Amino acid sequence: MESLGFLVGVILPPITLVVLVGGLLYRVRYWWKLPTPKLTLFPAPEPGPDHLVGVLKATFFFPGLFKSDRTLWLFAWGFHAMLALILLGHLRVVTDFPRLWAALGINADTMSAGIGGTAGILILLTAALLLFRRFRIPRVREITQAGDYIALFLLLAIILSGNAMRFLGHFELAQTREYFANLMLLKAPLPPQKPWFLLHFLLGQTLFLYLPFSKILHFGGIFFTQAALQRR
Amino acid sequence: MEASIVQKEREVVLKEVTGIKNGPALLEMALEICARCGTCAQVCPVYNGDPQSRYNPVLRTDRIRSLYHRQTSFSGKWLGSLVGAKDYQIGEIQEWAETFYECTGCRRCARYCPMGLDHSVVTRKARAILNQLGLTPKRLRDVIDISLKTGNTDGATPEAFLDVVQFLHSEMKEETGLDIPIPVDKVGAEVFFVPPSGDVLVNPDAIMGIAKVFYVLGTDWTMSSHMFDGANYGLFTGDDAAMKADNLNYINEAKRLGCKVLMMGECGHAHRVMKFIMEKANWWGKLPFEITNVMEFTAEMIRQGRIKLDPSQNPQPVTYHDPCNFARSCGIIEEPRVLLQAACQDFREMTPNGAENWCCGGGGGLSAMDTILDFRMNVSGRKKLEQVRATGAKFLATACSNCKRQLTQLMEYHKEDVVVGGVHDMISHALVIPGASQPAKAGSSAVH
Numbered sequence: 001m002e003s004l005g006f007l008v009g010v011i012l013p014p015i016t017l018v019v020l021v022g023g024l025l026y027r028v029r030y031w032w033k034l035p036t037p038k039l040t041l042f043p044a045p046e047p048g049p050d051h052l053v054g055v056l057k058a059t060f061f062f063p064g065l066f067k068s069d070r071t072l073w074l075f076a077w078g079f080h081a082m083l084a085l086i087l088l089g090h091l092r093v094v095t096d097f098p099r100l101w102a103a104l105g106i107n108a109d110t111m112s113a114g115i116g117g118t119a120g121i122l123i124l125l126t127a128a129l130l131l132f133r134r135f136r137i138p139r140v141r142e143i144t145q146a147g148d149y150i151a152l153f154l155l156l157a158i159i160l161s162g163n164a165m166r167f168l169g170h171f172e173l174a175q176t177r178e179y180f181a182n183l184m185l186l187k188a189p190l191p192p193q194k195p196w197f198l199l200h201f202l203l204g205q206t207l208f209l210y211l212p213f214s215k216i217l218h219f220g221g222i223f224f225t226q227a228a229l230q231r232r
Numbered sequence: 233m234e235a236s237i238v239q240k241e242r243e244v245v246l247k248e249v250t251g252i253k254n255g256p257a258l259l260e261m262a263l264e265i266c267a268r269c270g271t272c273a274q275v276c277p278v279y280n281g282d283p284q285s286r287y288n289p290v291l292r293t294d295r296i297r298s299l300y301h302r303q304t305s306f307s308g309k310w311l312g313s314l315v316g317a318k319d320y321q322i323g324e325i326q327e328w329a330e331t332f333y334e335c336t337g338c339r340r341c342a343r344y345c346p347m348g349l350d351h352s353v354v355t356r357k358a359r360a361i362l363n364q365l366g367l368t369p370k371r372l373r374d375v376i377d378i379s380l381k382t383g384n385t386d387g388a389t390p391e392a393f394l395d396v397v398q399f400l401h402s403e404m405k406e407e408t409g410l411d412i413p414i415p416v417d418k419v420g421a422e423v424f425f426v427p428p429s430g431d432v433l434v435n436p437d438a439i440m441g442i443a444k445v446f447y448v449l450g451t452d453w454t455m456s457s458h459m460f461d462g463a464n465y466g467l468f469t470g471d472d473a474a475m476k477a478d479n480l481n482y483i484n485e486a487k488r489l490g491c492k493v494l495m496m497g498e499c500g501h502a503h504r505v506m507k508f509i510m511e512k513a514n515w516w517g518k519l520p521f522e523i524t525n526v527m528e529f530t531a532e533m534i535r536q537g538r539i540k541l542d543p544s545q546n547p548q549p550v551t552y553h554d555p556c557n558f559a560r561s562c563g564i565i566e567e568p569r570v571l572l573q574a575a576c577q578d579f580r581e582m583t584p585n586g587a588e589n590w591c592c593g594g595g596g597g598l599s600a601m602d603t604i605l606d607f608r609m610n611v612s613g614r615k616k617l618e619q620v621r622a623t624g625a626k627f628l629a630t631a632c633s634n635c636k637r638q639l640t641q642l643m644e645y646h647k648e649d650v651v652v653g654g655v656h657d658m659i660s661h662a663l664v665i666p667g668a669s670q671p672a673k674a675g676s677s678a679v680h
Contacts, residue, residue, distance in 0.1 A: 034257040064344035140270035143290040145316040221265035225348035
């Protein structure tokens, strides 16, 4: 377990960080610089507040999907909303904000157990439904490639291992906070030697490594397409 | 096939596909960030007409996407089919020639795609590659050649045009007892009106409607005897050079006539090329005239109460088909409805409508191709047929010559008792003209 811990907790994180940040910056910078012809694709507001609102609305609420396929909208929006919530919640794995909680009068542990636990179940459900949909509906099945299944299975494995950490036994956040604090100081600390944590951390990093090269990066590109599409 | 031709095809395809790496943005991103969710298939008129994988828009676009990934991306080079990357197969281009002319370019997919991707952009790129290889369908190539040579897509001579004008003039005289002019080649006229040639030669009721509106308002307008067709098929075949050359002929004519307004007629793609492509991209510098559409003009006149209509002249149930280029690409949605609601007693919307309306099945130039008539009648037009049937309308108005041709064939093919015509056809019947000897006759378009 110690050597696995060394690999996942000491060797891998800097590589993941470089690949993820470098890859994202490269792709976004590249998209940013792509020439966009001045012709109009859809009549839309002039650049300005209305235009920005249109782009943000399309990016965060998927209105086209809402109109055309309500079921998919429910799965997809539910999945992405839970994902955002969970990513936000992961901040507490790395550090904590006791003053914020005190100011808000919240017991953070109870809150994250409630909201985080529910989000963990809901994201598992929506991801499973998205996968089921890929098998079930002909027009989706026939366009599904190996890469689509890989992404979904990877996500499901991450979700399952994360939920296992939360629901199968107690997990001590103090350990991870100490680990990440030392990691950021480049002290090469060993991560907590918990099997579910190591598995979850390994899978998570695998996703981050794969992300800049895969279609999962649609979350970065959508701003550009919506901005170009909704332009006058 | 000769080896050298095959080799050349491969070279051109790979060079063009690799070249997408430098944009334009929407084309490249359509190849890079598709989430493969299937929404486009759900809203595609072709796939809905016959849900087989051949018509799935994602798989059509994959023809280019798979090559693009293989050629340009790290994952495509190293992971190959795992990420959907493929090598060019010899002879594949022959399949492209069919499949990329089974997309109507209606852009309904772009309306709904959660990523904001537009298959029509990919289709047009594929057609541009086909065009380079001389594989554009013969009918469309001929239309472009004729248009560049004669100024109109029907190849009609100025003499034939003048004959039609003469005929329409005497028709209106007989109907109203008035001299309602259709001015031709009048230098210095304020408005230069450019219809699609189909409205001159096949469905001239719309032209009479417009001439009557201008007569009532006393507008100083003209048409051109050798530039009377806004249609521009380079938009459909991906032939940018032809599209520009054709467009320039009209810009030059508008300048020669010295008009202040270039008014496009009931033709969606013609209006789109002028207003949203040429003018936006500033092809020819600053223009000495403004570009507008006749439906915007007439709608404004109705709103201001400057023309009066008598809806009892159009008692039959009327519905409106939104041409893709007017509704989705130009946002001209309200205007035709203002016209039809004022001119008809029983105007009925089809569902869905406006920017969400289904394509007639003949978009992207397909309407002109009789080689794929079966496909247009039984696959791409199927949704439209259901929509029209559900309204119970007896007159199907639309504002596009290509839609009119497709819809007329669709109604005949499926033995529907529905007359297809223009929006200004209804205006022609219902317009109250001071001094006219008798009210315009209802339904006179049915005999044309």
